[in-house]
Amino acid sequence: MNGEMNDFDEQELERRKKDQIAYREKKKTSNMFLFVGTICEVLIAFLLILGLFILSAFIVYRLLDGIDTDTQTVIFNILLVITFVGGLVGGFFIYRALGRFVIKKFKLQEKLRDDVLNQFKTTKEVKAEINKKNNE
Secondary structure: OHHHHHHHHHHHHHHHHHHHHHHHHHHHHHHHHHHHHHHHHHHHHHHHHHHHHHHHHHHHHHHOOOOOHHHHHHHHHHHHHHHHHHHHHHHHHHHHHHHHHHHHHOOOOOOOOHHHHHHOOOHHHHHHHHHHHHHO
């Protein structure tokens, strides 16, 4: 009886060890994916803000040339706020779409943790998953 328990215990320990290694690999891959993605998101948002800033400056100083400077300053300040907020929000949307593309392109579904994958799901995919859970 002791021999059977030791075999079972060794098999169970080996299975747990493999599960732990797989979990650590997923965690490492997920953390690296999020780190690189965050750097890309910051760069995308910065470039988007810069582009919108140049567009705002062009609008104010070229298209609104005949208006007095006080009005130009007010319009430019309003456009700066819109540019900053728009660049950040636009960067988030582009980051999410780019993340979905990279996950599908490189088939990372099995290599990333579920919580990371859930961040990049579309509303349609989330609703389908909720309906699936409700039907079970």
